[in-house]
Amino acid sequence: MEYKVTTPLSDEFIEKLHAGDRLLISGIIYTGRDAAHKRLVALVDKGEPLPIDVKGQIIYFVGPTPAKPGEVIGSAGPTTSGRMDAYSPKLLDLGLKGMIGKGSRNDAVKEALKRNKAVYLGATGGAGALLSQRITAAKVVAYEDLGPEAIRELEVKDFPVVVINDMYGGDLYVEGRKQYERGVDS
Amino acid sequence: MRELDVARITEAVAKLAVEACTYLGDDMVDFFKKAAEREESETGRDILGQLLENAKLARDTNMPLCQDTGLAVVFLEIGQDVHLVGGDLETAVDEGVRKGYGEGYLRKSAVADPIGARVNTGDNTPAMLHTRIVPGDKVKVIVAPKGGGAENMSAIGMLKPSQGIQGAVDFIVDTVSKAGPNPCPPIIVGVGLGGTFEKAAYMAKHSLLRKVGSTNPEPRLAALEDEIEKRCNALGIGPAGLGGITSVIDVFIEELPAHIASMPVAVNIQCHSARHKEAVL
Known part of the structure; x- marks a missing residue:
C-alpha cells in the first residue's frame, strides 16, 4: 500500500501500516543521531524534560552536510540505525511514533514498536542529494555544539520511506531477503 | 632531483x-544501469534508479x-x-x-x-x-x-591454515551476510589475503581503488572473486537490503605471502557510494 501522511502520526494510522508499505511524509520531523540520542536518554534517565516533545513525532537518523549559501540543507540521507538501538526504546516509551533510518534494528526496538504502536521506516541510504530535495526548511533546535549531530527541526514534503518494521512484528529486511535467497552450486 | x-x-x-564526494565514477554509473536491467526485484530496480538519479543530481548541483x-x-x-x-x-x-x-x-x-x-x-x-x-x-x-556505515561492517579473521580456501570464502561471505542491509548495499567487497594483521587490512582497503568491472590479472584470484561474488549475490540482500539479486557490485582481492602459522583474511566493505579520485603531480 502507499500512503500520504502528515505528522504527527496517530495510533489509528500506525495500526494500518505493514512492512513493505510506502509512505510519503509531509510536515515536521526531527533529526538525531548517536550523540543527540545519548544526551536525550541521559535526560530521560534523570527524569528531566527533553528539548523536543517526541510525542507522536518522527526522528530521522541523519547528520547532513552543511548547507551552502542559498540551500535549505546539504546532502541528507539516513545513517545506520542499529547504533540507536541502545536509546530508541526509551524514546518510544515516551510516545515517539516513528524513526527513519537504514539497516536492521534489534529485538528490544522491535518489542518497543509493538508495545507503543510505532514504526521503523527506511529511506534509501546513499541517496542524500536526492532526499535533500524533499526537505523544504531546516533549523537547529537543540545541541548546536554537536555540529552535524545537532537536533534539527525539518519541514519535509512527500519524503519517501518504506515501512521496515511495523507494530505487528513484520520485518521487510527479513521478508525481502527470504524471497531472493537461493542456493549456489559449488 | x-x-x-x-x-x-x-x-x-x-x-x-x-x-x-560529488562525482561518482563512470564505472559505478554504468554498474547501476546494468544492474537495474537484470535485477529481478521491482523494489530493487526502483532503488537502483534512485541511485542513478542521485548520482546525476549530485553532479548537476554540486551536492555531495x-x-x-x-x-x-x-x-x-x-x-x-x-x-x-x-x-x-x-x-x-x-x-x-x-x-x-x-x-x-x-x-x-x-x-x-x-x-x-x-x-x-x-x-x-x-x-x-x-x-x-x-x-x-x-x-x-x-x-x-x-563512510562509517560500511566501514563498521568490515572484519578481519586470523584464520587457521587448515581452514583453507573454503574457510576463507565462508568468512568473507559470512561477513557480507551479517552486514545485510546496514552498509548500503549493493556493496564492493575488498579482500586482503595473507600478509600480517595490518597488511591484510591495508590490502582490503587498497583493493577498493580498482575499477568496477575490471578483472584480476591473476587468474586464480579472478576465479575466487567470481565465486565469492556469486555466493554473495545468492544471499538475497538486494539493493538497500530490501531483497534482490544485486547485493554485491564487485569483489576485489589483493594477496601477499603469509607466515607459516597464519592465514589472515581481511574484508573491507565499501558502500555503493564508492568514491575515489586521483591526480598525478
Whole structure:
C-alpha cells in the first residue's frame, strides 16, 4: 500500500501500516543521531524534560552536510540505525511514533514498536542529494555544539520511506531477503 | 632531483576530496544501469534508479552524493626521485583535508577521544594517510573518502591454515551476510589475503581503488572473486537490503605471502557510494 501522511502520526494510522508499505511524509520531523540520542536518554534517565516533545513525532537518523549559501540543507540521507538501538526504546516509551533510518534494528526496538504502536521506516541510504530535495526548511533546535549531530527541526514534503518494521512484528529486511535467497552450486 | 612543493599536494587533496564526494565514477554509473536491467526485484530496480538519479543530481548541483562524506583516506605514491619542499608532508595533507572539507561544504565526521568524549575535530582531520615510495619522479595523490556505515561492517579473521580456501570464502561471505542491509548495499567487497594483521587490512582497503568491472590479472584470484561474488549475490540482500539479486557490485582481492602459522583474511566493505579520485603531480 502507499500512503500520504502528515505528522504527527496517530495510533489509528500506525495500526494500518505493514512492512513493505510506502509512505510519503509531509510536515515536521526531527533529526538525531548517536550523540543527540545519548544526551536525550541521559535526560530521560534523570527524569528531566527533553528539548523536543517526541510525542507522536518522527526522528530521522541523519547528520547532513552543511548547507551552502542559498540551500535549505546539504546532502541528507539516513545513517545506520542499529547504533540507536541502545536509546530508541526509551524514546518510544515516551510516545515517539516513528524513526527513519537504514539497516536492521534489534529485538528490544522491535518489542518497543509493538508495545507503543510505532514504526521503523527506511529511506534509501546513499541517496542524500536526492532526499535533500524533499526537505523544504531546516533549523537547529537543540545541541548546536554537536555540529552535524545537532537536533534539527525539518519541514519535509512527500519524503519517501518504506515501512521496515511495523507494530505487528513484520520485518521487510527479513521478508525481502527470504524471497531472493537461493542456493549456489559449488 | 625534481623538487615538488607540498603546497601542490595540499591543493590536490582539497580538490580531489570535493570531486570524489560529488562525482561518482563512470564505472559505478554504468554498474547501476546494468544492474537495474537484470535485477529481478521491482523494489530493487526502483532503488537502483534512485541511485542513478542521485548520482546525476549530485553532479548537476554540486551536492555531495551522500551526507557521510567520510574520513579522508589518502594514498600517496611518492616517486623516489622527488624532493618534497615547502614544509612537512603530513601537515600539508591535513591542510588539504581541512580546505577541501571546509570550502567544499563536506561533513566533518572525525571525533577525537573515540572511546570517551568523542569531540568533533571540526575540520575532518587527521587524514588517514598511507604513503608508498615508488620509482620515478611523480607523486600520485588518491583521495578515497570512506563512510562509517560500511566501514563498521568490515572484519578481519586470523584464520587457521587448515581452514583453507573454503574457510576463507565462508568468512568473507559470512561477513557480507551479517552486514545485510546496514552498509548500503549493493556493496564492493575488498579482500586482503595473507600478509600480517595490518597488511591484510591495508590490502582490503587498497583493493577498493580498482575499477568496477575490471578483472584480476591473476587468474586464480579472478576465479575466487567470481565465486565469492556469486555466493554473495545468492544471499538475497538486494539493493538497500530490501531483497534482490544485486547485493554485491564487485569483489576485489589483493594477496601477499603469509607466515607459516597464519592465514589472515581481511574484508573491507565499501558502500555503493564508492568514491575515489586521483591526480598525478
